Amino acid sequence: MQPAPVHRGLEAAAQRHGDRAALLVGDDRSTYRELNRQADAFAADLAARGVGAGDRVAVMSGNRPEFVAVINAVSKLGAATVLISPAWKQREVAAAVALTAPSHAVADGAGLAILTDVLGEECVRDLDVAPTPDGDAPSGREVSVDDDALFVFSSGTTGLPKAVRHTHRSMAHATQHWVDTLGLTADDRFQVATPPSHILGLLNLLTAAAAGATVRLHPRFDLDEVLGRIESDRMTLEMAVAPIALAMANHPRLEEFDLSSLRYIMWGATPVTAAVAEIVTSRTGVRWLPAYGASELPVIAVNPVHQPERWRLDSAGLPPGGVELRVVDIESREVLEPGAIGEIQARSPSVMAGYLPGEANADAFDDGWYRTGDVGWLEPEGWVHLTDRSKEMIKVNGFQVAPAEIEAVLHGHPAVRDCAVFGVPDERAGELPVAAVSLDAAGSVTVDELQALVAESLATYKHLHAVVVVDDVPRLPSGKVLRRTLRDEWAPRLMRDESTR
Numbered sequence: 001m002q003p004a005p006v007h008r009g010l011e012a013a014a015q016r017h018g019d020r021a022a023l024l025v026g027d028d029r030s031t032y033r034e035l036n037r038q039a040d041a042f043a044a045d046l047a048a049r050g051v052g053a054g055d056r057v058a059v060m061s062g063n064r065p066e067f068v069a070v071i072n073a074v075s076k077l078g079a080a081t082v083l084i085s086p087a088w089k090q091r092e093v094a095a096a097v098a099l100t101a102p103s104h105a106v107a108d109g110a111g112l113a114i115l116t117d118v119l120g121e122e123c124v125r126d127l128d129v130a131p132t133p134d135g136d137a138p139s140g141r142e143v144s145v146d147d148d149a150l151f152v153f154s155s156g157t158t159g160l161p162k163a164v165r166h167t168h169r170s171m172a173h174a175t176q177h178w179v180d181t182l183g184l185t186a187d188d189r190f191q192v193a194t195p196p197s198h199i200l201g202l203l204n205l206l207t208a209a210a211a212g213a214t215v216r217l218h219p220r221f222d223l224d225e226v227l228g229r230i231e232s233d234r235m236t237l238e239m240a241v242a243p244i245a246l247a248m249a250n251h252p253r254l255e256e257f258d259l260s261s262l263r264y265i266m267w268g269a270t271p272v273t274a275a276v277a278e279i280v281t282s283r284t285g286v287r288w289l290p291a292y293g294a295s296e297l298p299v300i301a302v303n304p305v306h307q308p309e310r311w312r313l314d315s316a317g318l319p320p321g322g323v324e325l326r327v328v329d330i331e332s333r334e335v336l337e338p339g340a341i342g343e344i345q346a347r348s349p350s351v352m353a354g355y356l357p358g359e360a361n362a363d364a365f366d367d368g369w370y371r372t373g374d375v376g377w378l379e380p381e382g383w384v385h386l387t388d389r390s391k392e393m394i395k396v397n398g399f400q401v402a403p404a405e406i407e408a409v410l411h412g413h414p415a416v417r418d419c420a421v422f423g424v425p426d427e428r429a430g431e432l433p434v435a436a437v438s439l440d441a442a443g444s445v446t447v448d449e450l451q452a453l454v455a456e457s458l459a460t461y462k463h464l465h466a467v468v469v470v471d472d473v474p475r476l477p478s479g480k481v482l483r484r485t486l487r488d489e490w491a492p493r494l495m496r497d498e499s500t501r
Contacts, residue, residue: 054147347368
């Protein structure tokens with residue numbers, strides 16, 4: 001393939017599929033031609049505000065057509081988009097802005113006030129105000145595929161999130177990988193309820209334009225609405241993460257919805273829970289297509305879409321063409337033979353260009369191979385099996401949560417002498433954060449107050465499921481927290497306490 005800038009996908013779709021529905025929201029419909037025209041108008045508007053080649057523009061928005069238009073508008077100007085989660089609060093947004101240094105921002109909802117406070121009113125555009133200019137986007141220098149295209153955030157074990165830097169080249173390859181592995185065509189229709197600031201939500205939107213497919217956007221997730229739209233719109237594929245899959249399995253009226261138009265349901269973000277997937281299939285007749293990716297390398301493995309007889313729930317699948325995988329020993333970094341367990345590493349033109357801050361790149365690559373931080377093994381044919389994570393991340397509903405970020409908030413309370421955050425298993429979310437705190441005898445604070453402190457400071461998916469009080473936080477002589485010790489001790493106790501309620 002010949003890589004092209006991000007906005008070329010929408011422009012090509014406007015030429016090839018101009019009157020085809022690009023986006024559906026409620027009863028509203030936007031064609032590819034209308035969407036590209038809107039992107040041109042936003043580009044002219046942003047250019048008038050001073051946005052130009054090489055700039056960075058923060059975008060904090062929910063699922064709406066204007067989000068897609070703005071992403072493409074920024075690309076048309078040769079600038080790069082900084083994707084900020086609409087769930088984030090002041091502390092998180094301020095850290096993201098300090099790290100990526102955007103000169104301008106576009107936002108809606110609560111994000112408008114937060115970014116205005118962080119960047120200044122003159123630098124922030126309200127997404128609810130339609131652009132006034134009309135016509136073509138301002139002409140400028142040709143956008144290089146090696147220019148920065150966008151920044152997405154991936155939490156690190158050392159504290160606040162890292163910014164993942166993707167070029168137009170890496171996103172072009174990732175988009176093509178997703179088109180191929182989903183078997184996507186202009187006849188497909190699917191839904192996006194995941195946040196557009198997340199790599200999967202964004203990739204789905206870019207991929208739809210590349211294939212000329214139709215996407216229904218949901219501003220918020222409502223399972224009955226999603227199931228109803230599969231039936232009314234005759235959706236051909238559905239995207240799901242673990243909580244959505246579990247909600248489907250537990251839906252009392254699932255059989256009442258006609259899901260026969262679906263070719264499959266894609267399971268991403270977390271390893272498949274086979275028992276849940278099998279319940280949904282037995283009740284609907286629809287099978288699952290497991291996949292595996294990361295913000296740093298969006299498509300790592302997918303089950304072979306055109307060979308349903310080979311689909312399986314015990315493996316994330318096979319790497320797409322252009323992605324190489326290997327497993328190395330976690331200690332020695334020696335490359336291992338198929339069947340041996342170690343860290344999974346990947347090499348591909350779709351891999352990120354690097355992190356911000358730059359010092360985070362030292363541990364990101366191993367001789368040109370991206371270190372996923374996931375532990376697993378490969379079959380001789382290349383089938384991927386995930387068994388654990390070497391990084392100490394907590395994965396909540398597909399979102400990565402850094403223990404150190406929550407710990408920093410807890411350490412801000414004068415009564416907290418020491419603390420450690422760890423994950424406990426949860427059927428719905430995959431994992432939930434729990435904090436073990438050691439309190440100063442002279443201080444006074446309740447566990448409810450500590451939970452409220454985190455809730456006031458961080459996004460909802462980072463909220464603490466529980467706070468447990470300990471005499472001392474277990475650590476190695478080096479100071480490293482023994483999170484597994486805490487998890488092994490407290491996870492069974494917390495699960496037992498909940499079962500007796």
